[in-house]
Amino acid sequence: MLFLGAGLSLGFRIQKADDRSLFLPGQTTAGHYQIELRCDACHAPFGGVTNDACNKCHGAELAAVDDAHPLSKFTDPRNAGRLESIDALHCATCHREHQPEITRPMGLTQPVDYCFHCHEDIAEDRPSHAGLAFTTCATAGCHNYHDNSALYEAFILKHLDEPDVKPAAVRPARLARSSSSAPPLTAAQRDEPRVVHAEPLLVDQWEHSGHAAADVNCSACHQPPGGDPAWLGQPGHNTCAQCHDFEVEGFLAGRHGMRLAAGLSAMSPTAARLPMDPQSGHRTLSCSSCHDAHSVDTRTAAVDSCLKCHADDHAKAYVGSEHHRLWRRELNGLAPPGSGVSCATCHLPREVHRENGEQVVRVQHNQNLNLRPAEKMLRSVCLDCHGYAFALDALADPNLVQVNFRGTPAHHLETIEMVRRRQSGEKQKNP
């Protein structure tokens, strides 16, 4: 009987050999649960997690925002004494995985007063900080351990007296659909092989799409150059990346594509922790799940595609909100281009880049970049239309976020007033 039990147990384990969930020591954080069964995405052989694993996904982001606490600060021998208080050499010192009982927002597993270890005498330098609890440094809209690009004093000063809504409230304009001066391709010019039967509806959608306008024929996606000449029925993200590499890179780095990037099956709403529409369970995430493959209408992808799946309070409150009203007005030609606010306006924002001296606007598909902490959205989105103080207050009000900004912020953050007071003190000293 004992042998039988052992045999059954062994059989069970063999059957479940690929099911690595058996090895999960505890619930994974919101940022990593999608790839939790790909242990080697983070763990080196024999269990360790090195900074390299973290930097593989987060390094470029940290460099882009000029990480306020890079590793090089702590490998400097003059800071060796500080390491005795807190081992800041390793990401995992503050971000331990599989520890749900001690995990705070942003995946933080240190007590929130960690700033104390190095900045305990801050009140000597900044008397305004006397008496402030070290638990509030990073939780009151004032500081961020890594990214202070929207929180530094000179930046706040520059935006101090802006109105709640700016007079010219528009987001950056996108690139023209095509750099080609040739007229759009027509249905008669399409180049699919004879053996392929093209549905008239799909042909019509393509003929009126940005792809036809940009001289992108059927073969460009279904028989991509350099690949197998056989007809590709459902081109994947690698095909899209031929022309949209920045966007695909963002998609793979974000919540929608991170499973694909880790070599796992595509993400599905059924696997999500956020509330999703039960009708969307059969969907999987690829470029074409949001961008219709033939009409490629970005207006659809900006709202309708999102609301097919997302059913949390914030998403459900969008329709009927002021942002949605602006979006409808733009779509109906009643308001200037760029004045509407869609889901994508905030979560897949348009980024202005400088390349070879030219300004280029691209759409960031890594929605994780500006999502948490909320103030990261200030620079990339909110300040296009809103004043700094109003936007910071709004992002710090969780109830307002939940109802999709129907109303005004409940509290005014002290951050702005501290900056204002210091500025007026300076003026009195040096009129």
Place this chain on the structure above:
Amino acid sequence: MKNTLLITGGLLLAGAVLSLHTGCSKAKATGISPKVMADALHAVMESDRTVYTRNVVNRLQNEENVIKASEHWKDEKALPLPAQMFRMGAEMVQSKNAGFTYSLLSPWPVNKQNAPKTDAEKAGLDFIVANEGTENYYTEETLGGKKYFTAVYADVAVAKACITCHNDHKDSPRTDFKMGDVMGGVVIRIPTE
């Protein structure tokens, strides 16, 4: 044939040992002391720093008035301040594990994190300020259980841009710097074990 092979093999081995021995002797003969290495590194740092301050920042900002240098150089589309230029280089060297580290400190730092902290830093900064930069300061210290040769060199105001920026900065604890003043010090550390 076998004997020839043995002899050739023996000669090769002897040659290798001799060569190794000569190599070691050479390393000993040409080995440089931490002090010489630190002085050489500082000569490069000081020269680059002076060139950037005088020929880039001071010329373009203070004399030609064509571009500003700003602490927030990315957002302001401006030149990095000379001190930032120096620190960025130090951080890059730090991330390369280059076998030494360096930093720019001051008894009157704009950012208080750059005040002298270790005993050697405090003594070194006091020394170079008291000697008005005429002498360097050398010592040894143990940090985090590791021994270091530590050298401190005076950082002197070489251009108007240095003194106007520090004298006007709202976080500067000292606002009466003059040209030629010791404004701080460069600390170079070389591990000795």
